[in-house]
Amino acid sequence: MAAKMDYFLPGEQLCIRDEWRRPASPVHSRARVWAPARLHFNVIDFFQMRPRIPGGGGFGFSTTGAHGEVEVSVGGGGSGGKMVPTALHLVRLFCELVGHDPSTVSVGVPRRIGSVHSGFGSNVTFNTAVLSGLNALFGTPFSVPEIWDMLTQNFVENADTDNVHIYWGMDTGVGEACLQYGGLVWVDQFARYVGNADTSGLFVVTARGDTAKLAAERVKSFGQGGVHGIGDADELESLEFCFQYQREYHDRVLPFLERRMKPALLRNDARAFLSHGWELNEIGTYVIMEDLWNREVLRGVLRTAREAGALYAMFSSAxxxxxxxxxxxxxxxxxxxxxESGFGEYYDAFAVGEAGVKMRIELE
Incomplete structure (x- = not known):
């Protein structure tokens, strides 16, 4: 049975802290935000994942192999209800905090990362770009950590059912950190940014999986059958399954992360960090992937990537x-x-991009 989703309209259910309220006015007329896709792997604690409360953690980095673009502007009558619902929600949030009329603000989307719920962070990338663009447009009244908190505590997604409603998603904070700080990032299970490691010289291959061809019986049994990847109601159903995995593996994963992987991150050695990833796959969330998707194909992908010389390979998000x-x-x-030669039947949109690049904002 599909999990019940609670949809609502943009501007409803805003999460606001009193210390976020501060007056600000536009300093620029337009902010253009270029935002790379984010890749997220190995949730640390599934029991910390729930709508409205960030948590779960994990690791990630961006890739220039896919990107989105957002234009935030003020004046000219605004775009009001014509905006993407999540953009409208964030505009109303920001304007409520700074005391500005939201009807004067417009958010255009020249380019958006495609394939929603495919693992490239199309939603978190978009949200981060919109709120960061607003902040820049108004003269950066908020710090990067404050914007990160606002995003993770107001993480909403567009409903798959229509172009009007939104719903509370589950956010680890990894995507926001990838775009705001760059490099290979670590966010702990309580949505606290631990740090990052330099990814200069690293390049990443990405490819979009065909959910219909790759779905295992477990995904097919979800209420939406994996039609939208693991999204909306399917995300809640898959989380119940993830709890089973964690009960078995959690006590092995935490010491491995602390003793093997964190030292590499703290000495700013992304390559050493990634070299431990193959062993992490034996006990980490890759174990879950084998029950969600075609096991033989996934194993073949990892084997081929490693034999071809990859430092590490995995499957992004779910x-x-x-x-x-x-x-x-x-x-x-x-x-x-x-x-592509070995698995082109199951994957398309192969791309090679630079890893760990931050988003970029240009002001007028």
Whole structure:
């Protein structure tokens, strides 16, 4: 049975802290935000994941292999109800905090990351770009950590059922950190930013998985049958299954992360961090992927990527879209060729991008 979703309209159910309220006025007329896709792997604690309260944590980095673009402007009558519902919600949130009329603000979307719920962070990338663009437009009245808190505590997604309503999503905070801080990021299970490691010289292969061809029986049994990837109601149903995994593996994962992977992050060594990923896959959330998607294909993808020279490979978020990160563009392109040759039946939109790049804002 499909989980019941509670949909609401933009501007309703705003989460506001008193200390966020401060007067501000537009300083610029337009902010153009370029935001790379984010890749997220290995949730640390599924029991901390719930709508309206950020948590769960994990690791991630951005890729320039896919990106979105947002234009935030003030004046000219605004775009009001014509905006994407999540954008309208964030505009009303921001304007409530700074004491500005939201009807004067417009959010245009020249380019959006496609394939919603495919693992590339189309929603978190969009939300981060919109609120960061608003902040820049008004002279940055809020710090990066404050914007991060606002985003994670107001994480909404567009309803799959219509173009009007939104709902509370489940947010780890990893996507926001990827775009705001860059590099390879670690966010703990309580949605606290731990730090990042430099990813200079690293390039990542991404490809979009065909959910219909890759769905295992468990995904097919969900209320929406994985039609939208793992999204909306299916996300809540998959979380119940993830709890079962955590009861078995959690006590093994936490010491591994603390003793093997965190030291590499803290000494700013992304390559060493990623080298432990193959072993993490034996006990981490990759274990869940094998029950959600075609096990033999997933195993073949990881084996092929490793043999072709990838530093690490995994499936982003809940999958089935893949990523494989390598040292240098040439190696990444070789990995991409090997994966496309072997698994082109199940994956498309292969791309090679630079890893760990921050979003970029241009002001007028």
């Amino acid at each position: 999958g089935p879209s893949l990523f494989a990160i390598s040292d240098g563009r040439e190696r990444a392109e070789a990995v991409a060729a090997a994966l």
